[in-house]
Amino acid sequence: MGADRTYAYGAAAGVLGDLLLGDPRRGHPVAVFGRAAGAVEGALWRDHRGWGALHTTVCAGGAVALGALAARAVRPSRSASVALTATAVWAVVGGTSLAREALTVTRALEAGDIEAARARLPHLCGRDPQALDADGIARAVVESVAENTSDAVVGALVWGAVAGVPGLLGFRAVNTLDAMVGHKSPRHRRFGWASARLDDVAGWPGARLTAVLAAVAGPDPRGALRAWKADARRHPSPNAGPVEASFAGALGVRLGGTLSYGGRVEHRPVLNGASGRPVRVTDIDRAVRLSRRVGLLALGTTVAARALLKGRGK
Numbered sequence: 220m221g222a223d224r225t226y227a228y229g230a231a232a233g234v235l236g237d238l239l240l241g242d243p244r245r246g247h248p249v250a251v252f253g254r255a256a257g258a259v260e261g262a263l264w265r266d267h268r269g270w271g272a273l274h275t276t277v278c279a280g281g282a283v284a285l286g287a288l289a290a291r292a293v294r295p296s297r298s299a300s301v302a303l304t305a306t307a308v309w310a311v312v313g314g315t316s317l318a319r320e321a322l323t324v325t326r327a328l329e330a331g332d333i334e335a336a337r338a339r340l341p342h343l344c345g346r347d348p349q350a351l352d353a354d355g356i357a358r359a360v361v362e363s364v365a366e367n368t369s370d371a372v373v374g375a376l377v378w379g380a381v382a383g384v385p386g387l388l389g390f391r392a393v394n395t396l397d398a399m400v401g402h403k404s405p406r407h408r409r410f411g412w413a414s415a416r417l418d419d420v421a422g423w424p425g426a427r428l429t430a431v432l433a434a435v436a437g438p439d440p441r442g443a444l445r446a447w448k449a450d451a452r453r454h455p456s457p458n459a460g461p462v463e464a465s466f467a468g469a470l471g472v473r474l475g476g477t478l479s480y481g482g483r484v485e486h487r488p489v490l491n492g493a494s495g496r497p498v499r500v501t502d503i504d505r506a507v508r509l510s511r512r513v514g515l516l517a518l519g520t521t522v523a524a525r526a527l528l529k530g531r532g533k
Contacts, residue, residue: 222383223529227522229301230379233308234518241315248310252282253395260400264410271410275396275417282392286385307384311391313371314514317343318507321360325503328353343367346478358498361506362474365433365466366459368510370394373432373517374425380521393421419457426458428520429513430465436512437469444468446491450475453488460490467491470505472498 256278263274286307293299320342327336336356337348344363351359374394378386397418400411430451434443446468447461454460454475467474473495475487 223522223526225297225300226304226379226383226525229304230308230376230518230522232301232305234312234314234514236305236309237312237315240309241319242313249391249395252278252392253399256392256396256399260410264406266406266409268409268412271400271407272413274400274410275393275413278396279389279392279417283385283389286383286388290384303384304379304387307387308375308379311375311379311387312514314368314511317364317367317371318511321364321503321507324356324360325500328356328500328503353500354497357500357503358472358474358476359478360503361466361470361472361498362463364503364506364510365463365474368433368466368513369426369429369458369462370422372510372514373429374422376517376521377425377428378421380525390421390425393418422458426462428517430461432513432516432520433462433465433469433509436516437466437509439469439471442468442471442491442494446495449493450488450490454490455487464490466506466509467495469509470502471495472502474498 256274259277260274263270263277289303290300293303320339324336324339324343327333327339333353333356336353337351340346340348340351340356340359344359346359348356371394375387375390378390380386382389393414396414397411399414400407401415401418402411430443430447434440434447437443443465446464449464450467451460451464454463463474467490471491471494473492474490475492476489478485478487
């Protein structure tokens, strides 16, 4: 069994584990990493980019090193290598939990319980829920589903195909650090700069693959490509822009516009504004279905790409 086939079996088993089990409510490996990274931040924090870069190096580098050591330890056993890859993929891929959270908000909105929907929204994104009506919440959820399809599914599979278990753990570490310190709060504006920039670099290939697959799997491929080409560069995030624009075009809706984060109002460009309609509650379910299709296509695409590259290297 070659290394590419070992990875393929492990990746497929890990994605299946996510589909069947989702994330554990307690003791999730990503949560454990987050607590460790928080402890390191407490020891290293200074209002300085250099100290933030050290924090990023220690945390992300530690995750990569752990993955490399584990992969080396199980290398003599093919079954153990498959099991390790499956465990790593299950730990870093969060497509099922993303879908569950989105559909929980949908059920609350369909029942007319907007307060329950507002209470649940922070599980998906950092918007100020009290400033949103039902359609505003629906738009926030669709945008979160689109962005997290890249961050929580496709990006991880891309780096797994490139670098195996170390790539899987490293990508999730970088993405988690960006969520923890990569924002522009007074405490993290300088300290989190390195994590935010590294996340932009690590997320670049996964975001483009997500945008392509959303066009392939969505109901309006031409609309997805048109919105991506027209609007992606107008988004402040180099990676969220292509993904959200492609999802908007594929679903025929408008995303972006005025947002509120932590009391700070942002006026972002509208994506697919020329031909899209406002987001409705029913679009959340459509976005979730598209996200699932994209995730499965990403598994097949990345496994095939790894096998092709390994084959050429022989």
